[in-house]
Amino acid sequence: MALSTLSVALVAGAVSASDHSWMSTMARGGSRLHLAGSATPRGTCSATASSSLAGRPAETGERDGFGGEARLTEPSFVCADGRGQVFCQSGESSDRVVRLQLPASWRAAPADDSAASSAAAAAEAGGPAEGRVQVTTLPGAAQDQVWCMAHNPCRGGSADGSSLVLATGSAVYRLPLNGGEAAWPLELLAGSEEEGAAIADGRGSDAHFHSIFGLAACADGSVMVVDYDEAAIVLRRLAPDGNGWAVTTLTPPLEGAWQRPAILPNGYLAVCATGANQLLVLDLGLEAPPLALPAEDGSAATAGPPRRTLHADMGALLTAQPDGTADLILVVGDRRFHAHRAILSARSDYFKQRLAPERFADGAAAELSLPDADPAAFELLLRFLYTGSADIPSSLAPSVAELSDRLLLPELCSDAQAVVLSGVCAATVVGSLLWADRLGGSFSGVLSSLKAWYLEHHEEVHEAAPESLERLSVEGPKLMAQLFIAGMRGTKRRRTG
Numbered sequence: 390m391a392l393s394t395l396s397v398a399l400v401a402g403a404v405s406a407s408d409h410s411w412m413s414t415m416a417r418g419g420s421r422l423h424l425a426g427s428a429t430p431r432g433t434c435s436a437t438a439s440s441s442l443a444g445r446p447a448e449t450g451e452r453d454g455f456g457g458e459a460r461l462t463e464p465s466f467v468c469a470d471g472r473g474q475v476f477c478q479s480g481e482s483s484d485r486v487v488r489l490q491l492p493a494s495w496r497a498a499p500a501d502d503s504a505a506s507s508a509a510a511a512a513e514a515g516g517p518a519e520g521r522v523q524v525t526t527l528p529g530a531a532q533d534q535v536w537c538m539a540h541n542p543c544r545g546g547s548a549d550g551s552s553l554v555l556a557t558g559s560a561v562y563r564l565p566l567n568g569g570e571a572a573w574p575l576e577l578l579a580g581s582e583e584e585g586a587a588i589a590d591g592r593g594s595d596a597h598f599h600s601i602f603g604l605a606a607c608a609d610g611s612v613m614v615v616d617y618d619e620a621a622i623v624l625r626r627l628a629p630d631g632n633g634w635a636v637t638t639l640t641p642p643l644e645g646a647w648q649r650p651a652i653l654p655n656g657y658l659a660v661c662a663t664g665a666n667q668l669l670v671l672d673l674g675l676e677a678p679p680l681a682l683p684a685e686d687g688s689a690a691t692a693g694p695p696r697r698t699l700h701a702d703m704g705a706l707l708t709a710q711p712d713g714t715a716d717l718i719l720v721v722g723d724r725r726f727h728a729h730r731a732i733l734s735a736r737s738d739y740f741k742q743r744l745a746p747e748r749f750a751d752g753a754a755a756e757l758s759l760p761d762a763d764p765a766a767f768e769l770l771l772r773f774l775y776t777g778s779a780d781i782p783s784s785l786a787p788s789v790a791e792l793s794d795r796l797l798l799p800e801l802c803s804d805a806q807a808v809v810l811s812g813v814c815a816a817t818v819v820g821s822l823l824w825a826d827r828l829g830g831s832f833s834g835v836l837s838s839l840k841a842w843y844l845e846h847h848e849e850v851h852e853a854a855p856e857s858l859e860r861l862s863v864e865g866p867k868l869m870a871q872l873f874i875a876g877m878r879g880t881k882r883r884r885t886g
Contacts (some may be wrong), residue, residue, distance in 0.1 A: 451480060456521035461487065466538040468553070470566070476538060476553055479526070483534040486553065486564070490523040527564075529573035532582050533557040539604040539612060542678060554578070554612050556601040559586060561614065561627055578634040579627055588618055588638065590625075590782055596636035598625075605650040605658065608676040609701045615650050615660060622647050624658065624673065626780055629708050637780045639673055641811070652677040674778060676701065700776050703732075707775040717744070718756040719771075722764040726771055736774040739796040762795075763788040773801045781805050783812040787824055794831055806835040813842055815849040819857035826868050844876055 450460035464477040464487065475489040539554045541563075553564040560580030564573070579596040587597040602622065603615035611628035614636070621642035627634055647660035647669055656675045659668055679696050706714070706729075715727035733740035746752040759767065766788035773779040773793075781789050781804060790805035813821055818839060825836035843850065850857065861869045 451485070451526065453525050455523055459522075459524035461524070466535065468538050468540040470540050470551055471542065476540065478535040478538060478555075480530070482530070484531040486527045486531075486535070486538070486555070488525045488527055490525070492521065527573070529575070531555060531557060531562065531575060532560075536601055537604045539606045541606040541610060541612065554604055554606060556598075556604055556614070557582065558600050559584070559598045561598075561601070561604070561612070579636045586618075588616055588623060588625075590636050590638055590784075592630060592635045593633045598636075602646070602648040603650040603660065605652050606678060607652060608678050608696075608698070609704060613650055613652070613658060613673075613675070615648060617646060617648075618642070620644060622660075624650075624660075624671070628780075631708075637782050639780060640671070643669065645669075700778070703775040704772065707772060716755070719767075720756060720758045721762050721767045724764040724768075726767065728771065733774060737796055737798060739798075762792055766792045770796065770798065770801060773798065779804075781808045783808055786812070787821075790832070791828065794828070799831065802831060806832065810835055810838050810842075813839065815846060815853040816857070818843050818846070818850060819854065819861050822868060822872075823861070823865050826865055840872060840875065843872060847872075847876065 451462060452458070452460035454460075461477075461479045462481055463483070464479045465483070467475060467477045469475045473491045473493065473495075475491065477487050477489070479485050479487045534557060535555050536558055537556050540551065541554050542551050551566050553566065555562045555564060555575065560582055561578045562575035563578050564575055577594065579591075579593055580598045580601075581594050584594075584597055586599045588599050589595075589597040591597075598614070598616050599618040600616065601614060602617045605613040607613065609628075611626050614625045614627055616623050616625055621644045623638050623642055624640045625636055625638045627636050645665075645667075646663035648663055649661045651659050652675050653659055653670075654677050656672070656677055658671045658673055658675055660671075661668060676698065710727040715729055717728050717730045717733070719726045719728055730740075730744050734744050735741075742748055743757070744752050751757065763785075766785055769779045769781060769785060769789050770792055779789075779801065786805045786808035790802050790809065793799075793801040793805060809821055809824075822836070822839050822843060825832045825839055829836075858869075861872075
């Protein structure tokens with residue numbers, strides 16, 4: 390993960406990626422929404438005018454209608470579906486979702502902003518309904534105040550499967566749009582309104598959030614969540630996992646209050662500081678939602694389906710199992726994994742040999758067992774085989790490293806070892822040292838790094854975890870001697886240097 394902090398005088402030009410072709414900035418102004426700027430052929434922002442979309446500045450309330458006839462209460466968290474619909478949070482309790490249907494003339498406006506400007510002017514003046522934004526409050530309400538929203542497009546570009554992802558302070562929900570007609574009630578994806586604030590990974594309601602500060606949808610259907618815990622945030626991924634959704638923490642605590650996440654076109658994640666002119670940019674290997682840009686000649690561009698990627702399609706194939714396409718079942722512990730022999734053989738030297746009938750009598754069998762393997766670790770390994778990447782939580786990193794080494798996947802083994810090393814502390818370093826020393830071979834590199842960490846922080850280990858030294862003397866006396874000798878040599882060099 391690459392991380393950098395950029396100090397800027399002003400963060401401006403917040404362009405909606407999905408609807409870049411018809412607007413450059415959708416802003417909130419008291420009790421109205423207004424349109425500012427226009428999209429040019431090169432995607433630059435020209436914010437020279439501000440026109441009201443819906444509501445009136447001095448009049449709050451909740452009333453559906455067209456343009457200035459509608460009433461909104463502190464509309465917030467604007468997001469767009471890229472097909473002429475904009476959604477925001479509103480309501481006296483901030484628990485309602487409002488849909489704004491844009492006039493067809495506003496979509497994919499030419500670089501010359503005269504069309505958008507004239508339509509907006511007609512709307513503000515109370516022109517015909519077909520030239521104004523239609524405001525509709527969706528049925529139902531969230532269980533608590535909505536703190537953030539994001540539009541999650543479905544794979545393949547069809548509007549029928551898209552959804553809104555909404556978050557309260559401690560839970561994330563999904564609202565299927567079904568081509569524009571929202572299907573209440575909300576579907577809980579992760580977290581809970583009843584449990585206390587905490588940061589804990591897991592599936593569904595077993596996962597916990599402390600204070601959700603923002604959401605950003607990725608091209609693969611997963612959602613990035615900014616979770617704030619007192620003086621720092623962590624970035625977490627919420628992704629489909631079998632028949633449910635799972636939360637995985639991707640970063641260590643990042644000091645400060647950061648919010649309003651956005652995925653940049655290069656896949657970097659940007660978050661804005663609260664109360665400071667700073668932007669935090671992180672490389673987490675994400676894939677940004679597609680941009681719908683105007684044509685080079687400035688004419689309107691028709692938004693096509695999102696660009697498909699091999700990574701995303703292979704991940705979708707795995708997630709869809711069992712769908713009748715798999716020709717192999719792998720039994721790992723008490724779980725059964727449906728997979729495709731050709732993919733496993735192409736991606737893993739282990740499976741290339743294990744599934745060859747000329748090498749193993751049961752190589753062509755429809756069902757095989759993988760003994761002495763952790764099912765949770767194998768699930769991550771299988772996703773790596775299909776997509777080339779996997780989010781490895783620190784709790785599973787040792788098991789993933791061991792299993793990937795056993796199944797001849799050195800890249801995944803190295804990634805898992807890096808996760809182990811990134812999470813080392815005074816309380817865990819001895820256990821990690823014993824683990825790496827026991828495995829040897831391809832774990833020699835992480836063992837050397839763990840030794841170096843121990844030698845640099847040995848005083849912290851002695852103070853924070855003295856019992857771990859007793860364990861080291863019993864389970865790894867040779868390793869303890871090596872550390873002692875290395876420590877003495879380091880002391881001698883410092884004295885004579």
